[in-house]
Amino acid sequence: MIKLSNLADYAVVLMSTIAARPDELHTAASLNTDTKVPLPTVSKILGKLARAKLLKSHRGIGGGFSMNADIENISIADIVEAVDGPVQLTNCLSESNSNCDYEPGCLTKSKWDKINNAVYEALNSVPLSEMVTKPYDFFPLPEEEQLNEKKG
Template sequence: MIKLSKMTDYGVVVMTQIAQEPDRVVTGPDVALTTGLTVPTVAKLMRMLARGGLLLSHRGAHGGYSMARPASEIRISEIVAALEGPIALTSCVDGSDLSCVVEDSCPMRGGWNKINGAIRQALDDVRLSEMMPPMPYPHGTAKGAVRKARAAAAL
């Protein structure tokens, strides 16, 4: 089975959440409240996504993270690469940062490139905006959901 890690799945969740209000600076606790993920997990993902150039980090008292580009300009392959590294099914494909001990004598050498390229292309073809649910917050905006969650937690 070819499977992306939970962190990559969660990374797409975090990115779609932040993209709901692209001009807003959000914090890890805000995103954790609205996604159901833990604060440490969200914080780690946000740092990795910022290092990958997908989020912008804002320092200071009103700091946090915001979108680096619109969701329609972010490819799912970019999120996968930011969280997992190069997209490579096996260690012998172009772009892999792994090495294979039998690569020089392997009859499949280079044969996986076509399959790896097809998967990479499929991930390139899907934009973050296409992964976003049409109406994720029944109570209005993400900001409203955060306020409601904070109010419920205060009771």
């Protein structure tokens, strides 16, 4: 099974929550309340996202975190890489594993590279803005006056 880490999953949830209310400052405690992600995990992820410059940290009383870039320009790949490092499906794709004993005769490395790139491109093709879109935004609800006309 190929699966994102819990940290990457939680990071997307937190970024989506912040992006949905971009004019507010978000604290670890408020995000914990909003998302139910454990507070120590929220704090850890916020630090990683701020270091990756996806979030801006506002210090002091009344501080918190806000978006540091337009949500159209932040991809899911950016978020995943901020908390987990490069997208890498197998160990042989790691730069630190460049001295693999099996590499000289390995038949699969180039194929894994192709698959890894496809997964990365899929994650990179989804902007954070798509994660924030409410399901009913695709099918607009009737205007208030249309509802009133139907009632009367």
